[in-house]
């Protein structure tokens with residue numbers, strides 16, 4: 001590279017960064033030839049978490065060569081993290097290990113062989129049709145992903161429900177977001193957060209519980225940090241977590257409670273709010289009711305006060321252990337209630353609990369009691385882990401009990417409405433919800449499911465107690481199709497592997513944490529014969545229609561026939577979904593056409609019933625008259641807030657009486673430690689992608705077990721020693737990281753590692769929340785023991801055995 | 803040789819000492835800073851792996867709160883990584 005060109009690129013880099021913070025540099029790059037860095041730039045969304053960071057991909061000679069953030073984007077304001085910086089390495093022909101050809105084997109003990117797409121789709125259709133004919137419609141299933149595009153989830157579930165007449169449609173958001181969904185619906189009457197990221201710049205108190213935001217959502221954390229640093233004295237940050245993490249760095253108060261005592265802590269904060277009269281009586285009178293129990297029985301404020309009496313800060317401090325004192329609880333409650341705007345943030349630490357929905361409810365309770373909602377900076381905001389768990393799976397109908405646009409399967413009226421909109425006969429979609437995730441893989445174990453299509457996720461590694469469920473996936477009488485871009489622990493158990501196009505190699509929409517739908521259009525070609533899923537499903541459905549002699553299956557894909565797969569096809573699917581299915585629903589997206597999305601640097605927040613509204617970016621805060629068009633439309637009185645969510649006919653916010661409940665499995669004399677799991681900044685989920693970026697892999701080549709120094713000393717464990725982590729279900733052997741991260745009595749293991757010895761979901765427990773059916777990944781009991789001194793280890797990733 | 807444009811956020815009360823530390827790192831060019839603790843920097847390295855290491859080293863400085871990437875160019879590396887059959 002010539003010096004001048006290199007200098008040019010360096011100046012571009014400096015100018016780009018300077019423009020973000022309004023700094024003037026003594027040089028410009030105007031009048032220089034811009035082609036030096038890329039031929040063309042393409043807007044899109046980062047794929048590696050739920051923040052929805054927008055960026056432009058620079059393409060030169062058909063290859064991805066550069067990235068820059070989009071400063072006008074309301075999600076990331078142009079910033080990216082290291083994962084975001086490197087993910088172009090997986091695109092197009094940039095990575096040699098991408099899956100490029102359909103692969104098939106009749107038996108799982110045979111090697112794979114390459115086949116053509118025609119053969120592959122014929123096989124997939126024949127196997128599904130065979131299962132349906134012989135064992136009935138519920139013997140087939142789809143297991144999808146919060147990383148699939150909305151168009152993909154939508155068309156898969158349409159063919160499964162309308163075509164194959166089964167609600168066995170699930171997805172991995174069950175493992176991460178289901179409790180947040182349950183919490184929003186039972187507390188606010190409608191899924192997804194009320195406010196937006198804009199509250200980061202307006203909040204005066206952040207209550208971060210069960211989220212290592214700094215590592216899991218680094219770009220959003222940057223905004224929180226900026227807010228704190230610019231207003232050091234005015235803005236308070238409370239971090240509540242059994243583990244000290246990089247998020248604690250900016251905290252004014254760290255509440256380190258023992259795992260599984262979160263409900264007591266939250267109720268104790270409510271106790272202080274009542275005792276010290278910090279609640280907002282008008283807000284409660286106007287907008288809230290109190291409820292309890294399975295029957296959702298309405299009770300009065302007095303009853304709630306009696307209930308909360310059991311959670312004095314003194315008693316809760318004893319329950320919570322760790323560093324919790326009554327004074328800390330009081331301080332947290334006062335900051336929370338008295339700030340001009342309090343924003344709570346949480347992720348898996350709250351959701352992946354036996355009582356995850358309750359934990360969500362208790363956070364919402366604090367906001368309802370104090371009126372910390374619907375005003376600037378006030379929000380009860382769950383962060384999503386995947387880029388399209390909200391947009392695709394929660395909104396697009398990707399779970400066994402929901403149809404597109406927040407409709408419940410079991411409601412006849414809503415089901416028939418969907419059938420009508422699809423132009424298929426009434427009664428075609430069965431009234432019974434399908435299997436939820438754990439039940440689905442249990443049904444695979446029992447041989448009740450005979451054919452399953454797993455798309456863009458790796459349950460063989462990501463399910464809790466995964467050995468138990470791998471047994472089922474290994475069965476020769478269970479036919480498994482797996483679509484992915486790389487080999488995974490799950491492709492290892494497949495009969496048919498279908499190579500898919502990656503982001504920027506196909507077109508579609510992701511909906512991020514803040515109800516915002518954002519479009520990424522194709523910019524580079526997929527490698528080899530990899531194809532977009534929407535094309536696969538359409539072609540598969542046509543074959544299924546023939547095999548089963550069922551014209552209704554064809555009817556499901558009829559509007560999409562003849563469309564070119566890279567742009568026209570996903571556009572037609574998006575149009576059907578938004579214009580027909582979301583019309584009149586709370587996530588009305590009719591204004592958010594591809595045409596509108598293309599015009600915006602980021603995207604559109606629903607509700608966005610019209611193009612005019614969508615072009616402004618949509619709805620920043622739901623339920624507020626004057627800010628949310630549906631709040632005006634559905635207004636029933638003069639009050640400024642209108643809680644019109646579909647699940648609460650009384651149009652009220654519900655304050656719940658929920659008692660403390662520990663985890664399913666408590667430490668005991670045999671298994672004396674709590675085991676918790678989570679992520680590290682460089683890796684994402686099962687590391688099938690980040691593990692293949694060598695920079696990220698070398699930075700963290702294997703998982704560790706983090707042990708508190710006091711425990712390590714008692715057990716004679718030194719840094720780097722090989723330590724056995726054993727539960728009632730399985731065993732890992734990992735190197736130790738002795739570190740004041742986890743509290744005493746608790747160990748923490750990263751879950752990305754694919755090595756059999758270090759795959760922690762062999763050890764975790766598959767207990768789940770009875771409401772949301774989300775597993776309790778965050779807590780189980782284990783014992784640990786040093787097995788040897790440090791050992792040289794090699795990183796491991798599944799390779800294709802063709 | 804990848805090139806990255808970054809905004810590094812340092813503790814606004816300890817800007818000077820942060821700049822000294824940052825300037826001490828090889829491959830880091832500082833283009834400016836402001837009173838809020840925003841530091842505009844260009845990082846240049848032999849491989850993007852080295853870039854990642856540099857970012858990690860910067861994060862280790864205790865007055866640094868975050869490292870935000872705004873622009874990244876790696877064309878040479880992509881060219882080198884062409885996996886041409888034959």
Ligand code: SF4
Pocket residue numbers: 046047048049050051052053076079080081082083084085216217218219220
């Ligand atoms: S924060 Fe998430 S979406 Fe943003 S660049 Fe990083 S991985 Fe991508």
